[in-house]
Amino acid sequence: MWFVRGKKKVARRQSRRAPARDAHYAEYKEHAREIITARVAYWNQTYQFSYGRIAIKNQRRCWGSCSEKQNLNFNYKIIFLPEALMDYVVVHELCHLAELNHSKHFWAEVAKSFPEYKEHARHLERITHVPARGFPSSVVATQEILA
Ligand SMILES: [Zn+2]
Secondary structure (H helix, E strand, C coil), X not given: CXXXXXXXXXXXXXXXXXXXXXXXXXXXXXXHHHHHHHHHHHHHHHHCCCCXXXXXXXXXXXXXXXXXXXXXXXXXXXHHCCHHHHHHHHHHHHHCCCCCCCCHHHHHHHXXXXXXXXXXXXXXXXXXXXCCCCCCCCCCCCCHHHC
């Protein structure tokens, strides 16, 4: 969860900022799609799952999701996370293609790629704001990830 705020005053201020948020999303959406599509393909070499569409979204409280129709949805802001966390979100949603729940079997699938997944999950929970240019450890600004 992130951008979690409760007060009305804050909600009003947020709505005035909405155009800036939309512009940022518009600017990075296709870049995010390229990176995320490449990372899904990379990690799916391990799993060989079949999936439907990959949708890039601008959500406030969700990093990613997987639908019953096997479509994968990702928040464009994951490209601004440190690479390992972005990849963890990708793997997490990929593994929902096997199990649409958080069962032991699901986590066993995640652990094939990220034995340290609990650490990543905890780290993600602590992130309440993603800087527009990413965290210092984020490498997604470089092209190497697309290689
Ligand atoms: Zn999940």
